[in-house]
Amino acid sequence: MRKGKIIVIEGPDKAGKMTQSRLLVGSLKKSGRIGVVMDFPDYTTPIGMEISAFLEGKRDYSNELKHLLMSANRWERKREIESLVDTGTIVIINRYYQSNLVYGVSNGLNISWLLNLDKGLPKEDIAIVLSVSPSTTSQRSEKLDLFERNKKLLSEVIKNYTKLAEKFDWKVINGDKSREQVHQDILCLLSKEKII
Numbered sequence: 001m002r003k004g005k006i007i008v009i010e011g012p013d014k015a016g017k018m019t020q021s022r023l024l025v026g027s028l029k030k031s032g033r034i035g036v037v038m039d040f041p042d043y044t045t046p047i048g049m050e051i052s053a054f055l056e057g058k059r060d061y062s063n064e065l066k067h068l069l070m071s072a073n074r075w076e077r078k079r080e081i082e083s084l085v086d087t088g089t090i091v092i093i094n095r096y097y098q099s100n101l102v103y104g105v106s107n108g109l110n111i112s113w114l115l116n117l118d119k120g121l122p123k124e125d126i127a128i129v130l131s132v133s134p135s136t137t138s139q140r141s142e143k144l145d146l147f148e149r150n151k152k153l154l155s156e157v158i159k160n161y162t163k164l165a166e167k168f169d170w171k172v173i174n175g176d177k178s179r180e181q182v183h184q185d186i187l188c189l190l191s192k193e194k195i196i
Contacts, residue, residue, distance in 0.1 A: 002032075004085040005195055006122055007165060008096040009186075011130035014155045015175045016182060020130065021094045030091055032195065035090040038081065040074055040099070047073045063107040070100050071117035076148045081122045090196070098127050102164055106156035126195050128186060129165045130175030 007024070009017045012038045019036045027051035043170070051069050053059045061069070074097060084091050098117035104114040134155060166170050173185045190196045 001087055004087065004089040005092060005126075006081070006085060006091050006093060006094045006124040007190070007195060008124045008127040009130065010094045010095060010098045010102075010127055010161070010170065011175055012132060012154060015096045015130040015132045016179060017130060018139070018158060019179055020182055020186060022094050023116070023179070027187060029196065031196070033090055034088065035092055037092045037094060038077065038083060039094045040077075040096060044078060045073060045076045047076055063104070067100055067104045067107070067109060067114060068104075068117065071097070074118060074121055074195055075165060078121055085122065092151060096127070097121060098129075098164070098168075098170065101105055101186060102157055102160045103153075104161050105164070107151055126169070126190070126193055127170040128189065129161050129170050130182065131150060131161065131172050132158075132175040148161045 011017055018037075018039065021039075025035040025037055041055075042048045042082075043052045047069055050059070051073060052067075054061050054066060054069075056167065081091055081093075100118065101111060101114050105111055120190050134151075162172070164170070171189055172181060175182055177185070188196075
């Protein structure tokens with residue numbers, strides 16, 4: 001049996017990550033492959049509930065603690081990710097450690113410290129960043145969390161996604177296009193990179 005893959009869909013808030021993750025699972029199913037979506041933060045776990053609390057403004061933590069919790073949330077699902085990949089499943093992750101790097105650096109944290117938090121987690125086969133303009137983000141927004149309400153942070157995040165995508169060879173796709181066009185661009189990229 002062939003091993004599964006890990007495909008990470010990244011981007012700033014409201015870039016269409018969840019939509020594209022689910023469209024990708026549908027396309028994989030049509031082609032006879034098994035795919036699952038895993039969202040981070042995962043608010044269903046004990047640590048995820050704590051993340052939800054600070055994003056809703058019910059807790060006040062330092063930036064370091066916020067990013068430690070985000071990382072710990074991924075560690076809660078490590079074995080499950082490994083097991084899915086071992087059984088041939090394609091795991092599509094809506095936000096992974098890349099988000100922690102981008103948001104952490106945007107919050108003034110040290111990139112080496114942030115990288116160390118996730119050292120040992122299953123490595124992705126490809127990370128795709130959906131690049132969107134701030135105007136697209138605000139048009140798609142309804143209920144905003146703590147990070148989404150901070151316009152200065154959002155502009156830093158958009159800038160740092162571009163910078164870090166170059167540094168770490170994450171693939172960038174224009175997320176301002178229609179959902180169907182973005183989906184086709186993702187499928188073309190995955191095919192070209194021999195991921196699917």
